Amino acid sequence: MNTGNTIIQKILTQMNVQQIKTNMKMKNVIITSFILALVLSSCADKAQAPAPAAPLLPVLAIQNSDAVTDAEYPASIQGTVDVEIRPQVSGNLDRVLVDEGAYVNKGQTLFKINERPFREQLNNALASLHASEAALINAQLEVDKLTPLVQNKVVSDYQLKTAKASQKIAAANIEQARAMVASARINLGYTNVTAPVSGYIGRLPKKQGSLVSATDIEPLTKLSDVHEVFVYFSLGETDFIKFKTQYAGNTLGDKIKKLPPVTLILADNNAYAQSGKIDMVDGQFDKNTGAITLRATFPNANGTLRSGNTGKIRLGINHDDAILVPQSATIEMQDKVFVYTLNKGNKVNKMPITIIGKSGTNYLIGEGVKSGDQIVLSGIDKLQEGQVIQPQKSTSEVAQIINKK
Structure with missing residues (x-):
């Protein structure tokens, strides 16, 4: 009798285990089906989402123009008489x-x-x-x-x-x-x-x-007449050749008379209030430095400048048919400067440029872009190589403001 009961219990136990396994398989099927439905729904949503529109950015066509760049040279200041x-x-x-x-x-x-x-x-x-x-x-x-x-x-x-x-x-x-x-x-x-x-x-x-005593090494004092001051600066041989060739005149004396006023930049990087005039070029180059000394005279009625001051002389250099690019249209990466040019299909291309000077808020370009190229003016920090944009042509008025000298 006991043996029969035991057999019945084993049969019932096996039936319960089989039922549990069946239930687990059904649950797994339901969960898998639910996950698959979610994935298919997400893919369908993505397929239906529209692609982002190309950004609308201002574009400027580069044109050659005359420009004036500023070159700065270290200078020392002396009174007209230092005794x-x-x-x-x-x-x-x-x-x-x-x-x-x-x-x-x-x-x-x-x-x-x-x-x-x-x-x-x-x-x-x-x-x-x-x-x-x-x-x-x-x-x-x-x-x-x-x-x-x-x-x-x-x-x-x-x-x-x-x-x-x-x-x-x-x-x-x-x-x-x-x-x-x-x-x-x-x-x-x-x-x-x-x-x-x-x-x-x-x-x-x-x-x-x-x-x-008259033989004393040290003087009693020094006296400086600074109603006008002499500002001395030096040009290298190459700069001096350019300096001479861009001004009219048969002799160096004639060229000096036709030189435009120059600006003195003080130690705090502010410009001195009054302009000066170059009135002397040294007779020979310094054989040790390979440079020649020039002198500019500045009025100093208020005594603002003193002997021993230092600063920089800023010279304006004329450039004919120069290529100018706004500084705001450039981006610097790893010691190189780039602009984004516009190619066929309105795709942008990151182009390295060579800067040879500065004119106001514009860069003077030596290599990298040429007249007729189109560059992106703003929003370049978010652009990527080959990205498509919607070019917004700059009006002539805007272009004149951007390319002002």
């Missing part, structure tokens, strides 16, 4: 009558050296002069006394000749004494150290009470 103030005589510096950085006028006393030794030298020279004058009078009296005696043959003419020789010696002594007086006066005047020109005082290394 060292040095003592001409030795002595103690009694007074310093100016302050560092002060503006002084021509002839104004700057320093006072102790004058007492030089005044005594002048007095001594004057005394010698007076003694010489007295000796000349005495010699003249001797000549006047002997002249009638010789005429009457009372004394020999030898004595008269000796008296006249003494008279000439006395006259020569007077000339010598007068020279000594003049020299003493000059040395006395040197005790007042005055400004040879109007300008600005530099540093004052010597203070009151210092012993100064």
